[in-house]
Each structure stands twice: as structure tokens, then as C-alpha cells.
Amino acid sequence: MKRLLVSLGGLLILMLLLAAGVVGLNLRGEDPIGQAEPPAVLDAAQVERGRYLALAGNCASCHTERGGAPYAGGHGIPTPFGTVFAGNLTPDEATGLGRWSADHFWRAMRNGRSRDGRLLYPAFPYAHYTLLTREDSDALYAWLRSLPPVTQANKPHELRFPVNTQAALAVWRALFFSPARFEPDPSRDAAWNRGAYLVRGLGHCAACHAERNVLGATTGRFELGGGLMPVQNWYAPSLARADEASVADWPVEDIVALLRDGVSPRGSVLGPMAEVVFRSTQHLSESDLQAMAVYLRSLPQQPLPPAPPASEEGEEPPPPPPSRAVGQRLYEQHCVQCHGERGEGVPDAYPALAGNRTVTMASPANLVRILRHGGYPPATAGNPRPHGMPPYGHLFDDEEMAALATYLRSAWGHQAAPVTALEVYRYR
Structure with missing residues (x-):
């Protein structure tokens, strides 16, 4: 009995030490909260700088629901663990950032912690924003303070247990998140x-x-x-x-x-x-x-995979996959008008498929999604009327889609692996 009590006591002490370690790792690098109240007057130059930084960070993409008020939140971000809903960033006092100070905002960006001390889910990319300077954080804060306040309650996340607990999030952060600062490389310009x-x-x-x-x-x-x-x-x-x-x-x-x-x-x-x-x-x-x-x-380059072994002299080449003929027929019926008989495309209109890395890279995921759902470059000031590709998911079943993808990955000298119907089903 005594030995059992000693073992249980040792286990309890170990659990307390682990818990203390997790808490400590979640508090590292945090600055004390000083200024408690939002500023009464905003600096116009700082606000404009914050507006630019919000565009650079693509903040509206997550924090603006389709058809909703800008930065008022509500957009659902799907994850393998459930859905995380982006918060209201407008200066509304009841549901937004109205009661946040610049210090609170800096802590959220650098340490992933909300105004009330709750740990934030990393769908909000504080693991990257932690590199921001305090000046840029304050500028973003000033820009958000300048927005019209919108009263819109934040939606509760829809996450599975135990991911929906602060304890599990604290363990995740202890394992995978460490606050940091951007340190310029003196050897670079x-x-x-x-x-x-x-x-x-x-x-x-x-x-x-x-x-x-x-x-x-x-x-x-x-x-x-x-x-x-x-x-x-x-x-x-x-x-x-x-x-x-x-x-x-x-x-x-x-x-x-x-x-x-x-x-x-x-x-x-x-x-x-x-x-x-x-x-x-x-x-x-x-x-x-x-x-x-x-x-x-300047990114260091990954080594390329080895080339497939060449056939021995006199050796018969392997027979083409059975679906290749079907894929060629589909290409000639639906694709050749834009992309050409040799996959050459049309400059400034339809991309060449011959030598196209989207077609030939090891993962066929993007090729399958483009064939099924279409492909649309963005409308920009430099390309206001982009040419898009229509979807073919309503015309081809999984076998036909796999056949077409396989043909594209083996035509015009390509040597990429065939695509199976199962892969089409997986990526669609």
C-alpha cells in the first residue's frame, strides 16, 4: 500500500511539473500590459500605414464574411479539427476590439492571446505574425480603430473534443509555438x-x-x-x-x-x-x-528526385496505361481548341500545358481541382479581364477525369505518374 501511495505521489508531482512547464512555455516572451485604454485620437499617417499593412497581411480574407461588413468577422475557417470562426476586428465595444488597447493587440499578434487572456487558435496565424515589429502592430491597431464599429457577436468555434479546450491548446502551443522577433540578416541587403x-x-x-x-x-x-x-x-x-x-x-x-x-x-x-x-x-x-x-x-533549393531509369537497349517500352487513349480523346474534344495540339497554348490568353509544372509535379491535386472546378486567374489592374477555364466536373466522371489527367501528364514528353480515379475522388 505504501509503495502504491509513493507511486501515485510521484505521478502527481510529475503531472504538476508538466503542467507548470506548459504554463511557463505559454507565458514566455510576453510583455506586461501597460496602457489600459484605447487612444482618444488617431494619427492619420499611422492609420494609412496600418491600412497598407492590413492589405499585405490579407486580413480581410478571413475577417470579412461574404456580403458582410468589412472586418466584422463571422467567416468560418475549416480545419481538420472543426471550424474556427474569425473574430470581429471593428472597434465595437461590445463585440469587437473597442476595449482593446494597443498593448492587448500587440500581445495577440506576438503571443496569440486575447484581451481576456484566452489562448487563440493558430488558424489566426500568430505563429507568423509574432515576427512583426511593435511599430507595425500599432499601425494595424490604429487602422482597425479607424473603422466604423459593427455590432456583431463572434460565433463560437465548432471544434471537436479535446481540441476545443484551452488545456489542449496550451499543450499544442508548448510543443509548436514560440514567440519570436524578426532579426535582419546583416550579411544581406x-x-x-x-x-x-x-x-x-x-x-x-x-x-x-x-x-x-x-x-x-x-x-x-x-x-x-x-x-x-x-x-x-x-x-x-x-x-x-x-x-x-x-x-x-x-x-x-x-x-x-x-x-x-x-x-x-x-x-x-x-x-x-x-x-x-x-x-x-x-x-x-x-x-x-x-x-x-x-x-x-534566394531560397535554398530542394534536390530534385532521381530521374526514372532508362529502358535497356532492345527492351520493349511498357504499354501505356489503358486510360491514356480515353484521355487523348477527351483532350481532342474539349481542350485542343484553346491549348493546342502540342499543348502550346496561346500567349497572353491560354497557358501552355507542355512543360507546365502544375501538370507534371508529383502531386496531381491542383491539376485535378482545375479540371473539375475550373481555373480563374484574379482580375487585377494589370490584367483586368483574365481568361478563365470552365469546369468539367459536371461532364466527366472520376474515371474520365483520371484518364484526361493521365494523358496530360504523359503527353509532349512528360513523364509524370498516372492519375487514378481514387486520387480524383480524394482531391475533388
């Missing part, structure tokens, strides 16, 4: 450091362009190494792989055009990235776009 600050911090590009583990935390050896976006089933391609979305060999002006206009001589954006360009990057200054381009060009 000002443009590179500005680009790193925007890409890593306010732009939170790794929120999409990084792998996630089973607990939803970003991971991966390479920065912006690509990953499947949970629930959405779009693949955010690696910006560090030449066969996916690396821009290391692109001229800076082509990268700027892609971020500003959604199209460039080297490619165009579709899917979730089209929304990022539409709502955010097209509004950035030329100098900031160039800085982001400089930084993205």
Missing part, C-alpha cells in the same frame, strides 16, 4: 531583409506553402517546401523546388508581375493563390514586391 520580413511574417506564406503534421503544426526541412492544404485539398507547391514553384531562375520583374497582376511570362496563379493576389499582393508597392521577389529567388 535591405531589399532581401524587407522581403524576408514580409514573406515570413505579415504575408504568412508558410501557412500554406509548408507541410503540416497530424496536429496541424507546420513542419518540413525546407522553408516554403510545399504541402497539401488541409480540407481545401489544394497543394501549395514548394517554392524551393525547380519542378514545382521555385522562382530561383526567374527574373525579378517576372516574379513581381506574378504577384502584382496574377500573370507573368513564366506562369499564372489559380486557386487560393489567386485570392491572395486579388485581395493582397496586387495592392503592394513596387519596392515591396521587388523585395519579396529578391527573397523568394
